[in-house]
Amino acid sequence: MRRNLLPILMSMVVLSPLAIDIYLPSMPAMATEFAVSASDVQSTLILFLFAMGVGQIVIGPLADRFGRRPIALGGVLLYIASSILAAVAMEFHWLQIARVLQGLAACSTSIVVFSAVRDCFTPKEGARYYSYLNGVICVIPALAPTLGGLLALQFGWRSTFVFMTLYAIVMMILIGYRLPETRPANTVTTGPLYRWSRYQPVLVEPHFVFYALCCMAGMASILSYVSYAPVWLIDNLGVSELTFSGLFGLNAVVNIAACFAAPMVINRLGNRPTVILALVTMLASALIQVLLQGVGPTQGLAAAFSFMLPMMLLCIGFALLLGPATSMALAAFGERAGTATAILGFIQMSGASLIAGLVQQTELTAPYAVAVVMGALTSGLLIVMAMSRFDHWHQEQYAH
Numbered sequence: 001m002r003r004n005l006l007p008i009l010m011s012m013v014v015l016s017p018l019a020i021d022i023y024l025p026s027m028p029a030m031a032t033e034f035a036v037s038a039s040d041v042q043s044t045l046i047l048f049l050f051a052m053g054v055g056q057i058v059i060g061p062l063a064d065r066f067g068r069r070p071i072a073l074g075g076v077l078l079y080i081a082s083s084i085l086a087a088v089a090m091e092f093h094w095l096q097i098a099r100v101l102q103g104l105a106a107c108s109t110s111i112v113v114f115s116a117v118r119d120c121f122t123p124k125e126g127a128r129y130y131s132y133l134n135g136v137i138c139v140i141p142a143l144a145p146t147l148g149g150l151l152a153l154q155f156g157w158r159s160t161f162v163f164m165t166l167y168a169i170v171m172m173i174l175i176g177y178r179l180p181e182t183r184p185a186n187t188v189t190t191g192p193l194y195r196w197s198r199y200q201p202v203l204v205e206p207h208f209v210f211y212a213l214c215c216m217a218g219m220a221s222i223l224s225y226v227s228y229a230p231v232w233l234i235d236n237l238g239v240s241e242l243t244f245s246g247l248f249g250l251n252a253v254v255n256i257a258a259c260f261a262a263p264m265v266i267n268r269l270g271n272r273p274t275v276i277l278a279l280v281t282m283l284a285s286a287l288i289q290v291l292l293q294g295v296g297p298t299q300g301l302a303a304a305f306s307f308m309l310p311m312m313l314l315c316i317g318f319a320l321l322l323g324p325a326t327s328m329a330l331a332a333f334g335e336r337a338g339t340a341t342a343i344l345g346f347i348q349m350s351g352a353s354l355i356a357g358l359v360q361q362t363e364l365t366a367p368y369a370v371a372v373v374m375g376a377l378t379s380g381l382l383i384v385m386a387m388s389r390f391d392h393w394h395q396e397q398y399a400h
Contacts, residue, residue, distance in 0.1 A: 005120060006129060008179055009113045010136050012072070012171060015079060016106040017137050019048060019164060020226065021144035024248065025241040026157030027230040034092040038231040039360040044099045045227045046357045051103025053350030059108050060342040061193045067183045068112045072175050075108025079168045087161035119182035138259045142252035149245040202340045211329035212347040214275060217377035218321045219352035221282060224373045225311050227356060232366035237303050247308050254312045258319030271324035276385060278321035279378045285313035286375035293367045307367055314374060
């Protein structure tokens with residue numbers, strides 16, 4: 001329908017994973033420079049994701065009221081300003097504030113990207129375009145840490161935020177000149193922006209709530225892994241920033257392969273069985289992590305592999321989980337898909353960030369912290385699925 005739209009959307013969707021992954025190798029150096037703890041630096045990831053989750057509820061209605069282009073331009077402008085603030089921050093609380101603003105900015109562009117696909121293409125076409133966008137999102141974690149590690153070695157950690165600023169400036173020019181307004185003419189643009197009656201039918205549906213919690217469990221596990229990995233591998237195990245980037249990139253490649261394989265698994269098994277398989281895979285990852293920490297090596301590259309290999313199972317489980325769980329959560333809401341999607345994003349990202357933040361307040365070391373998050377959440381969900389009285393929460397009830 002709009003053939004030139006996809007390259008623009010693919011460029012825009014990079015903003016969110018770039019802000020998560022590019023500065024991961026620099027986290028130990030940032031903790032040293034600001035004289036703060038590792039968990040304090042990890043909070044910059046938590047705050048970013050929490051802001052992205054809250055932004056789903058706050059910014060989504062604004063995109064319907066004012067259009068996609070103004071929200072995209074405003075989001076990229078905020079991304080530029082917040083990246084500059086992070087790059088020049090001399091006190092740690094200013095870096096934290098910058099990350100909150102950057103999360104809201106990334107949320108704005110993400111909402112516009114996925115809304116534009118919904119606006120411009122049929123469901124069949126949209127599924128293909130969503131797969132392209134998700135492919136880009138999966139590729140960035142394989143590339144960004146290596147780029148960030150090289151930038152940090154040459155110019156210091158602040159250069160990673162300078163790079164984000166420059167990329168966002170390019171995006172501002174591209175959006176300003178090339179992104180059309182895609183909001184449908186029949187979009188409701190009057191009435192209150194935020195009202196309980198808009199959200200209540202979604203939040204009282206147990207089927208939605210259960211599969212939203214599945215998405216949250218997957219995101220909380222991934223966020224715990226991503227936030228703990230740099231400090232554990234670089235500070236505790238002594239691997240270099242580039243070695244960390246290579247190990248992290250290897251897991252990202254596994255994630256990419258799993259994302260491409262997931263549609264075939266879903267076609268073969270169906271949505272609900274794939275969710276079960278994904279949860280079991282993540283639970284196995286948690287158990288293997290605990291086992292390897294008990295009997296495996298404790299220092300150097302061998303210990304790094306002992307930590308990262310179970311995380312490959314996590315990446316596979318996450319790739320299998322997200323698609324069918326999202327589909328099952330939204331299945332009943334064809335007439336209010338936008339609202340349901342916003343609430344799902346809020347639960348998934350804000351809930352995950354809160355869980356990861358709480359675990360970081362404990363004394364658990366990285367391997368056990370990640371294993372606790374994965375093991376507790378996935379085992380709880382699997383127990384619910386094994387109890388017949390909760391069948392109405394998770395059985396496929398609606399046609400897809």
